[in-house]
Amino acid sequence: MIKTATTPIYEIAGGWIKIQGTVSASKTFVTPHFKQECIAYTYRKADISYDSEDNTERENSVTTEEEFQDFYLTNPTGKIKVILHKINLALLSAKTDTLHSIKYAVDDIRYTERTLKNGDLISVLGYANKNSNHQFELSEQDNQPLLIATPDFEDKTKKSFKVFKYLIPYFILMYLAVNYFLFFAPVKQQIEKSTAFVLFIFFGMPILGILFSVIGTKINGFGKVVLSGIGGTCFVTSLLSFPLLCLLFMTDTDYYLIERVWASILLCTTLAFTIHYRKIEGAFDQD
Known part of the structure; x- marks a missing residue:
């Protein structure tokens, strides 16, 4: 179609x-x-x-x-x-x-x-x-x-594929980084589990994502770009990492590896938003 x-x-x-x-x-x-x-x-x-x-x-x-x-x-x-x-x-x-x-x-x-x-x-x-x-x-x-x-359905689907084309290299990079830390990287140090960090990655990040996104809609110019980008990065990082982190904690994976996996997801998401923010935003602008 x-x-x-x-x-x-x-x-x-x-x-x-x-x-x-x-x-x-x-x-x-x-x-x-x-x-x-x-x-x-x-x-x-x-x-x-x-x-x-x-x-x-x-x-x-x-x-x-x-x-x-x-x-x-x-x-x-x-x-x-x-x-x-x-x-x-x-x-x-x-x-x-x-x-x-x-x-x-x-x-x-x-x-x-x-x-x-x-x-x-x-x-x-x-x-x-x-x-x-x-x-x-x-x-x-x-x-x-x-x-x-409807033409509207076709238009939204085309734009979604366009955004996916921009982001797929970062999904591949994220996949390689996460698998490296899970299966190949040696555990060089034992880190004590931080309850504050766990609460932040599960609850703090999505709250920050919503907060920055809402603030970004209230202002214009460069500030809007920065705050909306940070909000999108926090929210998407939480969305991508949540099921994997739940699985890792349930299987008692070493805390050092869990930190590195989460950091890999955050880094790849940040790179994607930083480099392609304008393209992503432009893909959903009204014609």
């Missing part, structure tokens, strides 16, 4: 293409829970139970429903019909509602709906074939499904 360029409707020659345009259809439906008027929808109802031991939620008694129809895509280059044999709106934003039960041992209920409405701007990736009237239509073909997404 992302790598395929949009084709003008008047240039369609058949085959696998992507068309962007506004949706139109004569018939409308009303969704079961939110009562939204649309031309296609998917609906999901699930009972939610919670496990207090591992702090997770589970879905039970899931009910699904959908209604859809063929529709037209229109843009300045023309109009084309989209033929639907099944519907997949997973790449569209969802509207959710959770009804919390006040009774003990009764599950909450979560409703999720995705809709396609008249006037929505979407991209459709499908197979173009001529119908009996020698007009092109979009549909799925064999094992190639018809995909529906």
Whole structure:
């Protein structure tokens, strides 16, 4: 979907293409829970139970429903019909509602709906074939499904891949450094475990990350760049190191190695933010 360029409707020659345009259809439906008027929808109802031991939620008694129809895509280059044999709106934003039960041992209920409405701007990736009237239509073909997404979803995904391209060398460097200290570096000294340091890396760093980020949004200029960069470095370091440090402490790894592993993650994250901060920030600027 992302790598395929949009084709003008008047240039369609058949085959696998992507068309962007506004949706139109004569018939409308009303969704079961939110009562939204649309031309296609998917609906999901699930009972939610919670496990207090591992702090997770589970879905039970899931009910699904959908209604859809063929529709037209229109843009300045023309109009084309989209033929639907099944519907997949997973790449569209969802509207959710959770009804919390006040009774003990009764599950909450979560409703999720995705809709396609008249006037929505979407991209459709499908197979173009001529119908009996020698007009092109979009549909799925064999094992190639018809995909529906919004330009906003495509744009955010492209920017995320761009940021990942900037950061992947530092992930590789981080991986090599952490594995070096865990498996190859000799333990040259025994360091007494510092409770203050442990509390800082688990709780202090994410708090500092949030604090600096919030302060950075309140000011402008160079100060904003510095504080936002520090906040991002603290938060991402905590996010990347937390599961690994938990595992190392649980397996009674030497404290000297734990310090070096954490320092490696901090150093690589700091380098990534320092060198590519402007590129990362620019990737998510509004066009």
